[in-house]
Amino acid sequence: MKQLTIFTPTYNRxxxxxxxxxSLTRQTCKDFxxxxxxxxxxxxxxxxxxxxxxxxxxxxxxxxxxxxxxxxAHNTAYDMIDTELNVCIDSDDYMPDDAVEQIxxxxxxxxxxxxxxxxGLDADQSGAVIGxxxxxxxxxxxxxxxxxxxxxxxxxxxxYRSDLTRKYxxxxxxxxxxxxxxxxxxxxxxxxxxxxxxxxxxCVEYLPDGSSKNMLKQYRTNPLGFSFYRKELMKLxxxxxxxxxxxxxxxxxxxxxxxxxxxxxxxxxxxxxFLAIPFGTMLYLYIxxxxxxxxx
Numbered sequence: 001m002k003q004l005t006i007f008t009p010t011y012n013r014x015x016x017x018x019x020x021x022x023s024l025t026r027q028t029c030k031d032f033x034x035x036x037x038x039x040x041x042x043x044x045x046x047x048x049x050x051x052x053x054x055x056x057x058x059x060x061x062x063x064x065x066x067x068x069x070x071x072x073a074h075n076t077a078y079d080m081i082d083t084e085l086n087v088c089i090d091s092d093d094y095m096p097d098d099a100v101e102q103i104x105x106x107x108x109x110x111x112x113x114x115x116x117x118x119x120g121l122d123a124d125q126s127g128a129v130i131g132x133x134x135x136x137x138x139x140x141x142x143x144x145x146x147x148x149x150x151x152x153x154x155x156x157x158x159x160y161r162s163d164l165t166r167k168y169x170x171x172x173x174x175x176x177x178x179x180x181x182x183x184x185x186x187x188x189x190x191x192x193x194x195x196x197x198x199x200x201x202x203c204v205e206y207l208p209d210g211s212s213k214n215m216l217k218q219y220r221t222n223p224l225g226f227s228f229y230r231k232e233l234m235k236l237x238x239x240x241x242x243x244x245x246x247x248x249x250x251x252x253x254x255x256x257x258x259x260x261x262x263x264x265x266x267x268x269x270x271x272x273x274f275l276a277i278p279f280g281t282m283l284y285l286y287i288x289x290x291x292x293x294x295x296x
Contacts, residue, residue: 005086007035009073013091015047023094026058029101034060040067069177071170078165087159093204098188116192119161120201134196142189157201162228220291223258248272252280252289
């Protein structure tokens with residue numbers, strides 16, 4: 001049985017998915033399955049993947065579903081994965097040739113049920129690390145502490161134990177396509193730290209149709225998903241009041257966008273949410289002014 005699943009959520013990305021595939025065919029270690037979650041593509045993704053499956057250079061598991069958004073594709077992937085470890089490589093990204101070997105070698109030397117997985121580095125197309133490297137003076141940390149206490153910046157690559165990623169499924173909201181993926185990661189942070197691995201595991205490219213390039217539009221069109229996400233972050237036991245207050249501001253804004261008149265009754269922190277109303281209202285007005293075309 002393979003030890004690692006590399007899963008790729010994709011939606012109408014046939015034009016760039018081959019970069020990911022080609023990098024997987026070059027891996028120095030083939031102890032992995034490539035799970036492709038096709039989230040309702042209407043292009044030629046299915047035909048492309050079927051041709052790769054016939055080539056039999058990589059073990060591929062392909063699954064098509066009605067479009068649910070990135071978090072819905074992640075839910076499906078976690079339900080289907082049966083390997084010990086998993087890592088998400090987006091459809092516009094690819095892995096260095098030795099990434100799988102690096103992951104499994106590092107994990108098998110350090111394996112413990114006291115951690116939820118490990119954190120590696122993302123790099124851009126030129127090979128430069130995104131943001132900062134991981135701190136050398138510590139061996140493990142929660143994801144939250146890396147950013148809030150240790151000053152780490154930029155996206156990182158997360159490799160998780162698959163038995164844990166089946167916990168905390170993302171909720172699906174009718175008519176919406178987005179819930180912050182970090183919800184699951186912060187839930188796991190409550191019980192586990194992660195091992196730190198200062199090696200590049202993924203080369204990323206932020207395409208114009210990617211979610212990271214369209215965040216204001218995401219706020220406008222997915223207010224229920226964002227309200228859920230902000231409420232859950234306010235509940236975290238290890239965060240500061242200033243962090244909770246920022247979440248409360250976003251929660252107020254998303255509640256106004258969804259026309260939820262009972263948000264003060266539903267918040268996990270009524271005092272902070274009440275104080276956040278003026279700031280959340282200003283954020284709401286900013287989002288609506290910048291995304292006016294979305295509502296037309």
